[in-house]
Amino acid sequence: xxxxxxxxxxxxxxxxxxxxxxxxxxxxxxxxxxxxxxxxxxxxxxxxxxxxxxxxxxxxxxxxxxxxxxx
Amino acid sequence: xxxxxxxxxxxxxxxxxxxxxxxxxxxxxxxxxxxxxxxxxxxxxxxxxxxxxxxxxxxxxxxxxxxxxxxxxxxxxxxxxxxxxxxxxxxxxxxxxxxxxxxxxxxxxxxxxxxxxxxxxxxxxxxxxxxxxxxxxxxxxxxxxxxxxxxxxxxxxxxxxxxxxxxxxxxxxxxxxxxxxxxxxxxxxxxxxxxxxxxxxxxxxxxxxxxxxxxxxxxxxxxxxxxxxxxxxxxxxxxxxxxxxxxxxxxxxxxxxxxxxxxxxxxxxxxxxxxxxxxxxxxxxxxxxxx
Numbered sequence: 001x002x003x004x005x006x007x008x009x010x011x012x013x014x015x016x017x018x019x020x021x022x023x024x025x026x027x028x029x030x031x032x033x034x035x036x037x038x039x040x041x042x043x044x045x046x047x048x049x050x051x052x053x054x055x056x057x058x059x060x061x062x063x064x065x066x067x068x069x070x071x
Numbered sequence: 072x073x074x075x076x077x078x079x080x081x082x083x084x085x086x087x088x089x090x091x092x093x094x095x096x097x098x099x100x101x102x103x104x105x106x107x108x109x110x111x112x113x114x115x116x117x118x119x120x121x122x123x124x125x126x127x128x129x130x131x132x133x134x135x136x137x138x139x140x141x142x143x144x145x146x147x148x149x150x151x152x153x154x155x156x157x158x159x160x161x162x163x164x165x166x167x168x169x170x171x172x173x174x175x176x177x178x179x180x181x182x183x184x185x186x187x188x189x190x191x192x193x194x195x196x197x198x199x200x201x202x203x204x205x206x207x208x209x210x211x212x213x214x215x216x217x218x219x220x221x222x223x224x225x226x227x228x229x230x231x232x233x234x235x236x237x238x239x240x241x242x243x244x245x246x247x248x249x250x251x252x253x254x255x256x257x258x259x260x261x262x263x264x265x266x267x268x269x270x271x272x273x274x275x276x277x278x279x280x281x282x283x284x285x286x287x288x289x290x291x292x293x294x295x296x297x298x299x300x301x302x303x304x305x306x307x308x309x310x311x312x313x314x315x316x317x318x319x320x321x322x323x324x325x326x327x328x329x330x331x332x333x334x335x336x337x338x339x340x341x342x343x344x345x346x347x348x349x350x351x352x353x354x355x356x357x358x359x360x361x362x
Contacts, residue, residue: 012202015280035291036284043306044280 002026006041007033007060015040018065022048025067033060073170077102080116080161084193084218084316085200085211088128092135092160093219098241098317099162100143104226105239105320106175108168110143115150118159132160135219143221169230176248178235179256183349184329188225188341189217189319191245191310192273194283199276206272213271218317224341225320228332232324240318244289246311248321249347250296250359261360262347264307273313277306285314296358308361323349 002021006014014030014037021028022045032038038061042052045065053064079099084091096113103110115136119129129152140147145164196214200207222239229237236256238248246262253260289312290297299308322343324332329345336343352358 011284012198012204012281016202019279034284034287036282036287039287039309040280040282042280043278043282047278047280 001029003029003031005031006037007031009037011036011040015044019044022050028065030063030065031060032063038063072167073173075103075106075108075166075168076163078116078161078163080159081316083158084197085214087211087215088131089135090215090219092132093139094215094317095160096136096139096162097219097221099164100139100145101222101239101317103164103166104222104229105237106168107172107226107230107234107237108166110145110164110166112146112148113140113162113164114148116161116163117150117152118155118157119152120156120158121154136160136162139219139221143223172230172233174229174234174237176236176238176252177255179252179258179323179349181258181349181351182326183236183323184326184345185249185260185347185349186322186324186329186332186343187240187245187268187319187346188222188322188336188343189220189240190268190270191313191315191318192270193218193316193318194286194314195273195276195281195310196270197316198281198283202281204276204279204281210272210276217270222320224339225322225336227339228335228341229320229322231335232328232332234322234324236323238321240315240321242285242314244286244312244314245321245346246293246297246359246361247289250293252323253358257352259350259353259358259360260347261350261362262311264303264311264361266344267307267311267346268344269310273310274306277310282309283314286310286312289314293359296355297361298357298359299361303361311361
């Protein structure tokens with residue numbers, strides 16, 4: 001499974017990094033460290049039919065992007 | 072007569088220097104219009120990396136600014152340029168106002184209706200342009216269409232109707248400026264999220280995740296005093312806080328005169344949307360209600 005680390009980057013950079021992967025079905029984790037990045041990446045993924053589960057880590061959030069319940 | 076003075080400086084917006092110049096001038100003039108004043112003269116304030124960028128870009132920016140001032144009937148009295156790594160352009164504007172009829176952001180009364188004269192979305196469109204997102208070119212046209220537009224006609228309606236309260240919608244977004252007015256006037260404001268107009272494609276870009284950090288920062292800054300009612304679309308309740316560049320005026324009009332205000336705007340070919348209402352003060356946590 002791929003992990004995309006967007007920590008330290010400001011918008012629209014995180015969305016630009018994640019967007020090319022949203023056409024696939026492979027599970028994807030995205031690390032975000034701001035409210036803007038978390039909401040923007042989540043919105044972009046949900047719009048394309050992904051389920052997004054945020055997991056709070058120390059100093060950042062790991063967004064688990066899954067499609068159709070796939071793991 | 073009284074003098075009003077104001078200054079506002081912008082970082083570049085979009086990729087067209089001339090239209091950026093127009094935007095910066097429209098933005099600086101807007102403060103005078105929002106007070107019910109008439110701009111008389113202006114002075115340019117520019118920083119520019121003359122050693123690394125061709126001077127014609129600077130000339131275009133200043134020409135754009137001059138175009139907007141000419142349209143406003145305002146004299147350019149001079150200015151100051153400094154060499155710097157970053158491009159910045161703004162203007163100090165002097166205007167006149169009738170001291171008995173200065174509109175402020177503290178004059179709201181329960182029962183007033185709030186009319187917005189430009190749609191929201193410059194923050195989202197600027198982000199889409201920066202991202203090079205599909206549709207970015209059209210987004211740039213739409214952005215400049217509104218940002219270069221003077222608030223002169225809206226200001227004229229404000230003056231002609233001797234309205235007590237108004238503000239211009241800029242960096243804090245509609246929500247932030249509305250909350251500022253509510254606090255200053257010790258009232259609550261209810262914004263109707265379904266009535267708020269957006270520039271073309273703004274909601275699509277926002278759903279793609281192209282909402283600027285400043286918009287989220289505005290929402291967070293206002294959160295302690297904001298109540299979002301159940302069932303309000305979360306995208307819209309966020310876009311209420313989209314940081315605007317050269318946004319429209321937010322006019323407070325007694326409810327009985329709201330039709331008159333809309334008719335006066337229409338007669339001047341100026342758009343106007345009723346976006347909210349002023350209520351008696353509720354809890355401090357409910358000073359801004361998004362319905």
